Amino acid sequence: MSYRIAEVAGLVGVPATTLRYYEDIGLVTQPARGGNGYRSYDDDDIARLRFITATKNLGIPLTDVADLVKAYDLDDCSSVAHQVVEMVAVRLVETQTRIGELVALAAQLQRVSARLAEAETSGPCGQGCPCAAAAPEPLADRRTFVPLTRAPGTAPDAPVIACSLDAGSVPDRVAEWQGLGARAVRREPIAGGVALEFVAAPELVAEVARLAAAEQDCCTFFDFTVRLTTGQIRLEVRAPDHAADVVAAMFGTAA
Incomplete structure (x- = not known):
């Protein structure tokens, strides 16, 4: 079956301009053209473009996607899947690191906001003015409460998904x-979380x-259970449903 570029764009889920850019x-190689001069795609083209879209949506750079496309055309599925897994692992580490950096930044911004709110209501800026301190030192005995996720419609009495760990940590x-997660030999989904x-x-x-x-000290919404059996340690991590993304980011997901 043949498809025009507008049909392909709808099936793959990207604009036609993106398909032209890939060419x-x-x-991707330029598709055949019909007698009317229009691009003509077949089912194999659709499958390949879906593969490209799926891997790109994982955040894999286009240069790496290009390598995957070559493997897609030449290697068996298990080999391609193995390469995708390796690239996803790299992206996962980068993303989890970024999560930590963003939470730390949120803590710093909240400290700055709190300090500026305490500024004098009159008088000029000068020595010791809070406006001059972009990242002030944490106040003694105060930890910043950093929201990690929002859940519209969450019940008022639901656990708050937030971390009170100081930003630098x-x-x-x-x-x-x-x-620690890299040392796990197995992950298993459990009700409300994951077991390592x-x-x-x-x-x-x-x-x-x-x-x-x-972790439980600063993120009280987590519930941890450690079980010891002969030759095995099992760590069960549970959290409210609206913290599922946080659990996945911190502890990974079961296959």
Whole structure:
């Protein structure tokens, strides 16, 4: 079956200009043209373009997508899938790191906002003026309450999805969870969250317990359960439904 470019755009979910751009940069070969001069796409073209759109929507750069397209045309599906998994793993680490940086930035901005709100209502700016401090030091014994997600229509008494960890510690905490998660031998979906399983080792038991206790202290909406069996550590992480994205970002998702 043949399709015109407008039909392909609707089926693939991208504008026709994007399809032309893919041709211009060599991401796809130019389709055949009918007797009327219009581009003519077949079912294989549709499948290839859907693959390109899907991988691009994962945030994979077009240069890497181009490599995947070559593999798509030459290799078997399992080989292509393996390459996609590797690229997704890189994007996941980058995204989780960015989450930590954004939460830390949100904490700094909230501190700045609170300090500026306490500025004198009259008089000129000068030495010690809060306007001159773009990123002031945290006030003693005060932690910033950083919202992590919003849920329209959430009941007033629902747990608040927020973190009170000080801004400078957020990226390090995210990195700690990433390091721990990399050691998991299995992930399993559970009601309200995810379970991570590890090969038991005394130092790992201590690390899991330490991180879970530290995280629950600043993010009280999390519920952690650590189970020890012969040769195995099982960490169960649960949170309210409207915090599912936070759980996935911090602890990963089960396949």
